[in-house]
Amino acid sequence: MAADLWTALFIALLAAFTGYEVISRVPVLLHTPLMSGSNFIHGIVLVGAIVALGIATTPLEQGIGFVAVVMGAMNVTGGYVVTERILAMFDRSKRKGGPP
């Protein structure tokens, strides 16, 4: 296996522990926004999609790459907006109706 892959593997292990640590003490209240937020973060797939389409040459590769970019971009913006909308409701200052 190439050296780059080993490097990536070490990085992946550290990232796995980080993800575990960050989530381990979360109130149930935030499970939904957190699921939605992590859904947004894997939108980084868009970066890979841009690279894939960017190096595509044949029409087939371009077609599949294009689909990847569209789906990746949807993941990013949709994931962001959904999370933002959920979290906006927790914001006390801008709550509609407000306390009486």
Place this chain on the structure above:
Amino acid sequence: MTTFVQDAINAVYVVAVIVFVLGLRAMSSPATARRGILYAGVAMLLAVVVTFFSPSLSNFALIALGVAIGGLGGWYWARVVQMTAMPQMVAVFNGMGGGAAAAIAAVTLLFGLGSRATAGLSLSGAIIGSISIAGSMIAFLKLQGWLRSKPIVLPARQYVNTAVLVVGLGFGVWALWQFSTFWLLPFYVLLLLYGVLLTLPIGGADMPVVISLTNALTGIAVALDGFALVNGPLGDAGYAMVIAGVLVGSAGSLLTVLMAKAMNRSIANVFFGAFGATEEEGTTIQGALKPIEASDVAVMLSYASKVIIAPGYGLAVAQAQGKVRELADLLEQKGVTVKFAIHPVAGRMPGHMNVLLAEAGVSYDKLFDRDEINQEFPSTDVVLVIGANDVVNPAARRQGSPLYGMPILDVDAAKNVIVLKRGSGKGFAGIENDLFYRENTHMLYGDAQASLTKLVQELKKL
């Protein structure tokens, strides 16, 4: 020049990764959660923008068009959708990520990228991404009600599923072995089919677990794609994908386990149990359903000293969160103590009820977790169960019931239980609820919004 540009791009990726972690950290506390998503958003924007400047990319027009279509489409859809439909929206956008991961893997496989190790990584990304998009789409269709939410059980499904998976994987391995991209087509078709078959038998009540798991899976698929890219010409984008993907994979897996634990179900049981498809045998329920009028409930409530409201998915469907707050405010003006009992898996996602009630302006300190409130039910005069069913089903205490062992809200310990329900149907799990037949339980039939409106009117008259 090229190395300078690449260094600058890498520096931005490093910053983006740090901010992702900080953002996720901030999102795990209520006070800072909103800041967290903003951080993550800025990091994502940076990472995407600098990727455009990667040397040796082409097809810029196509890329820009794709980003515009997908980005605006996702943005618009997520904006206009009702708050109650949020769970299925998370499923959709998660599926998009999985699909993108599977498509990226297809492109890198078509390139035939160098070594078998790299191609193997792409293939793994393709497997997980395909299962993720297919599973997410079924979850979406079920939650949206476009597909029957009860488990759809095909004959001999375990064998069929396993066969589909094995043959699909076989095509994939064969494609790698032969360096022949032709076999990738049946590989993708069968893997997508497997994702569908895996999710179809899962009932709507378990969908949160499915969404959470496919979310974690998408993260892993993204990381695998990243691994495969690391070896390629534009490897450094791969590292960012590995870190963000694994971060989501591990955080998402933990979240999935926490959710399953809240329902006292194992992940394996969720996926292979076809939960709710079979009826429990040998139990007959004694008693009859006793309907009650809104005016009687209003009287009962106004003379109570403590009322607990246990909301469920019915509240979300009826969009009755505002009405329930009005009712609570009215009761408090009359000197009644009002509390909300929130079961961790009430609704279609953990925290679903907290979100809805927060939207309606019910303050946090009135929302209580199952563990916090369960001992209070015996000293409660009236419990209003609004559109909740499985999470208050005492069958969970009876051995042999499919619900057995699921921690529930012990509402039946209260002096009076009023169940607001549309009809006498069963809950999402499809199991008869003997709570409804108990001595101290009365049924207030109708849409939650309409029933609560009537209750508020009656209370104002008193």
